[in-house]
Amino acid sequence: MPREQLQRKPEEEFWSDDAAEELESSQEEASEEDAVRVLASVLPLSARVSSLLFVSSKPLSSEAIAKATKTDVETVEHVLEQLSELYQNETHGFSLREINGSWQFRTAPEAAETIKRLVTPKAKRLSRAAAETLAVVAYKQPVQKADIEAIRGVDALPTLKTLVDAKLIRIVGREDSVGQPALYGTTKQFLERFGLKDLAQLPSIREITELENDPGEVGEAGVSTVTSDGTDEASSESFTDDEA
Structure with missing residues (x-):
């Protein structure tokens, strides 16, 4: 071979x-x-x-x-x-918060004014109608459109659509009654936006409705929640509706 x-x-x-x-x-x-x-x-x-x-x-x-x-x-x-x-120590400018089963750094409420000098909120804001409707859903959920309208005295459909599109509320079920109207509740994004561990930590209605006066402030005591990358999470989205 x-x-x-x-x-x-x-x-x-x-x-x-x-x-x-x-x-x-x-x-x-x-x-x-x-x-x-x-x-x-x-x-x-x-x-x-x-x-x-x-x-x-x-x-x-x-x-x-x-x-x-x-x-x-x-x-x-x-x-x-x-x-x-x-990070709960008051000498820190931020804290580590549990939000809906997850964790995130959040800026200290006392630092809100300083942060706003660097991070400018966007011009568009949550309207009075949207803020009030969001408050009703948050505290009355699950709640149907008719009940929201009974509380606010105006058609709630445009505002509900705005909040659904913003992923702050969602349809969580149907009322067991004639017509089976949709029932609305808040979302995971709602908890994240307000920095809440769960619904038991809901802020007062006054704090929610204060959104209309300061577009960049969302969270406990209306504090701007700025994420670690330096962006203002609360003002990264804009929500308006045509309701008077």
């Missing part, structure tokens, strides 16, 4: 495509795990959790944070509680 036929083939020719992909995948996973271990040894978990919360424009769940940090949920929740207590 010719010597050329006795020579070994290059090693890569003995690998099937599937085997090669499996090897590459395992190497990538090992590399990622090594990087996480190195990072964990240098940067504490609390610092990594804070970093995630800082860069996120939306509230983060403990599950999402656990996945990103490759840590169990129970440990992450413990760290979140510790951070929340840490």
